């Protein structure tokens with residue numbers, strides 16, 4: 001395996017899975033097979049009439065030994081694809097999963113430009129595997145097919161949408177096999193399989209199989225859902241994950257979503273991220289430090305620094321009092337931009353730690369460097385990374401919060417059209433079975449059992465008045481929560 005596995009996205013496929021993908025893709029001994037990222041050659045070794053492309057020289061050498069009948073090309077796949085005129089009957093493999101932070105520079109530019117010429121626009125946040133599959137699919141002749149290992153992100157990542165749109169428009173069948181058990185036990189990432197057949201046609205459905213573990217066999221696992229492309233695109237904003245739910249649970253949820261009393265969080269509240277200080281240890285003081293330094297009270301604002309401080313559904317003065325009593329570093333040094341800076345604060349800014357903070361990236365790019373921007377005291381804070389369910393707490397202590405939390409401010413009345421806003425009703429709706437299931441469906445798994453809610457995902461969380469959920473529905477929704485948790489390996 002190449003030394004820098006993360007940069008190359010090099011995690012090699014279990015032999016049995018590689019064999020199953022090649023067996024499905026190759027229909028005829030004369031078929032020409034392409035593996036766009038052939039690694040040590042385990043796919044192309046299974047079919048003599050193959051071409052493997054690989055960037056890492058050590059892997060190329062290994063593949064050449066392992067697959068002596070195949071052609072192994074040492075190249076960047078996209079550069080090769082732009083120049084090679086051959087057409088293939090099938091493509092199979094395991095494309096590199098290189099996240100956008102590492103999938104950078106010329107390699108990314110060439111990849112995204114190749115896809116753009118095919119009419120597929122990937123954002124800068126795309127991981128490498130999606131452009132690999134589009135480019136591999138573009139090398140097929142009519143009637144051709146692809147079989148790939150893909151990250152489970154295909155079920156929720158926005159950048160997977162252009163890939164699936166391309167496949168839907170260019171293949172007669174698109175089949176995603178969701179696998180609960182880990183294909184790569186060492187990776188936190190779950191892997192699924194993607195099959196597309198009949199290049200040159202189009203389809204209105206995405207076939208979805210949902211299986212515990214992949215048992216290689218003569219045929220693909222049974223299709224559990226024919227996901228209508230329209231519903232996938234509009235009702236579920238390009239997400240397949242909600243279709244992991246049993247159909248009757250999804251229908252119950254959709255019925256609630258269609259109810260006139262139901263709202264999405266973003267319809268009634270502003271949801272944003274907390275402030276970024278740029279130098280956390282400098283800008284957050286313990287009460288004892290603030291006292292020793294003589295910082296005046298008006299420059300100190302209690303801050304909820306992370307989800308550990310969100311224990312229940314309310315944060316009140318008593319909670320803040322306890323943090324201060326325990327001498328926790330929860331005072332944000334807040335210096336308004338045009339404030340006259342008192343001597344004690346000036347002295348703190350001039351310490352060695354202050355000079356280090358001033359040089360930090362965020363601080364040196366703002367004026368004045370010591371004013372932390374976007375400091376507000378939201379009505380609610382929301383934990384956006386959690387093992388169980390994201391917690392929404394009423395901020396009665398009027399604290400500010402860091403970017404380890406989301407800040408939520410109500411805009412209009414909840415459920416009552418024109419009445420007063422009730423924080424309690426929002427908390428209740430958030431914590432209800434519908435709210436928690438919605439977090440599972442709108443958020444996304446991060447690996448290690450964690451669920452993450454980006455601000456845009458939080459805005460989509462469905463809030464249903466308590467009265468709208470009867471006992472039977474509540475039981476079904478609870479089953480749905482359990483199902484989704486099992487898919488992210490919790491409980």
Ligand SMILES: C[S@@+](CC[C@H](N)C(=O)[O-])C[C@H]1O[C@@H](n2cnc3c(N)ncnc32)[C@H](O)[C@@H]1O
Nearest residue numbers: 008010011012013037038039054055076077094
């Ligand atoms: C996930 S591994 C898969 C290897 C093999 N197909 C398997 O499944 O065992 C991905 C491979 O892609 C290669 N790779 C990464 N970027 C590439 C690029 N731009 N062009 C060609 N190969 C690349 C890596 O070196 C790595 O060998």
